Amino acid sequence: MNTAETGTIAAILRKPVLLKQDLVAILAATDPADIERIRAAAESTLLEHCGPTVRLRGLIEFSNLCVSDCLYCGIRKNNREVERYTLSDEDIVESARWCATTGYGSVVLQSGERRDRRFIDSLVRNIHAIKDATRSEKLPDGVGITLCVGELARADYERLYQAGAHRYLLRMETSSRELFAALHPPAQSYDSRLACLHMLKDIGFQIGTGVMIGIPGQTIEQLADDLLFFRDLDIDMIGMGPYIPHAQAAMPPDAPLLDVATRMDLAFKMIAGARLLLRNVNIAATTALQALDPVGREKGLRFGANVIMPQVTPLHVRQMYTLYDGKPCLGDTASQCASCLEQRIHSVGRRILHDGWGDSAHYARRHAMNVPAAMQPPAIGPAQPAIPSHGARRVIPLQLKP
Numbered sequence: 001m002n003t004a005e006t007g008t009i010a011a012i013l014r015k016p017v018l019l020k021q022d023l024v025a026i027l028a029a030t031d032p033a034d035i036e037r038i039r040a041a042a043e044s045t046l047l048e049h050c051g052p053t054v055r056l057r058g059l060i061e062f063s064n065l066c067v068s069d070c071l072y073c074g075i076r077k078n079n080r081e082v083e084r085y086t087l088s089d090e091d092i093v094e095s096a097r098w099c100a101t102t103g104y105g106s107v108v109l110q111s112g113e114r115r116d117r118r119f120i121d122s123l124v125r126n127i128h129a130i131k132d133a134t135r136s137e138k139l140p141d142g143v144g145i146t147l148c149v150g151e152l153a154r155a156d157y158e159r160l161y162q163a164g165a166h167r168y169l170l171r172m173e174t175s176s177r178e179l180f181a182a183l184h185p186p187a188q189s190y191d192s193r194l195a196c197l198h199m200l201k202d203i204g205f206q207i208g209t210g211v212m213i214g215i216p217g218q219t220i221e222q223l224a225d226d227l228l229f230f231r232d233l234d235i236d237m238i239g240m241g242p243y244i245p246h247a248q249a250a251m252p253p254d255a256p257l258l259d260v261a262t263r264m265d266l267a268f269k270m271i272a273g274a275r276l277l278l279r280n281v282n283i284a285a286t287t288a289l290q291a292l293d294p295v296g297r298e299k300g301l302r303f304g305a306n307v308i309m310p311q312v313t314p315l316h317v318r319q320m321y322t323l324y325d326g327k328p329c330l331g332d333t334a335s336q337c338a339s340c341l342e343q344r345i346h347s348v349g350r351r352i353l354h355d356g357w358g359d360s361a362h363y364a365r366r367h368a369m370n371v372p373a374a375m376q377p378p379a380i381g382p383a384q385p386a387i388p389s390h391g392a393r394r395v396i397p398l399q400l401k402p
């Protein structure tokens with residue numbers, strides 16, 4: 001064991017503020033004792049700032065039609081081998097209703113990217129229908145709705161927010177401009193992605209972003225910069241996982257790929273680094289972790305994650321939404337996923353938050369400190385803000401520290 005290095009990590013973990021060089025050291029750690037120190041520190045930071053509960057978002061992959069051509073992605077528009085689908089409104093609403101009755105307080109509506117009017121109209125319609133179908137005593141505002149449908153115009157984001165969606169995930173994929181450019185065609189720009197994140201935040205969404213870890217050519221320094229990027233953007237949620245090749249992706253064939261164990265270790269250290277740096281954000285233990293390790297999501301929870309997105313996409317389309325090879329849970333029904341998850345979460349000493357939106361403590365704090373005047377509930381009288389502040393109604397949700 002390298003005692004000098006061990007001392008360094010132990011000292012870093014005692015620092016109140018982590019700098020880039022500290023994050024690099026955390027991400028570069030290889031000594032098992034150091035990695036356990038990092039894990040334990042991240043777990044205790046999580047418990048202190050977010051409590052022990054794991055928040056669930058039922059994942060509804062409602063369409064794999066896509067106008068973008070991200071080189072790493074299995075459903076990119078130029079992959080002609082994918083059979084394309086879009087779920088019916090009934091299937092989407094029924095999946096969300098199932099989540100509400102099963103105690104999942106939130107859903108994620110995820111799809112490939114489309115920017116046409118018909119797509120936005122149907123999404124707005126479905127958001128309203130999901131809210132109507134899931135309001136109950138336990139969920140007076142219906143299930144919380146997170147969207148993950150990519151880059152759109154501001155007016156479209158506003159319509160979706162007005163309809164009742166209150167969180168938005170838009171991964172930056174990498175905070176490095178060079179790497180971003182290597183992963184996307186010229187029509188998809190770093191600046192446009194970043195502008196969308198700012199727009200979403202400005203509109204009032206809780207925003208989530210994330211990166212892929214172990215992208216060919218990516219460096220530890222770039223990953224440390226990714227964590228600092230999350231901090232500087234003051235994001236509420238993070239979803240990140242290992243890069244996994246897809247047989248019909250368009251990545252350069254000679255790109256060097258880290259082995260699975262190294263990519264997974266890096267992913268866990270990224271989760272821990274994000275927890276240690278940002279403390280009270282929600283961090284997902286993503287499906288990609290489970291694709292490379294059968295207990296990858298549980299390990300993600302132990303390294304500081306507190307969100308899981310169980311599969312509720314109807315079985316008949318699930319295998320058509322394949323972003324990377326080896327997607328898990330392809331044959332399990334939503335009910336099977338639910339009972340399997342409960343056990344997995346208990347196995348790492350945590351418990352599920354039932355029937356709550358499970359917003360991040362970070363958002364509650366950011367929002368309470370910085371609610372734009374137009375978003376404040378009126379002091380007297382019934383005047384409504386132009387854009388509804390469904391986030392504001394949830395400023396300090398009771399479920400944050402049950």
Ligand code: 5AD
Pocket residue numbers: 072073074171173211212241242243244245246288323324
């Ligand atoms: N490996 C890992 N993650 C991927 N994603 C897309 N393709 C891959 C891949 N090959 C992730 C991206 C995207 C999210 C929906 O899925 O980060 O934002």
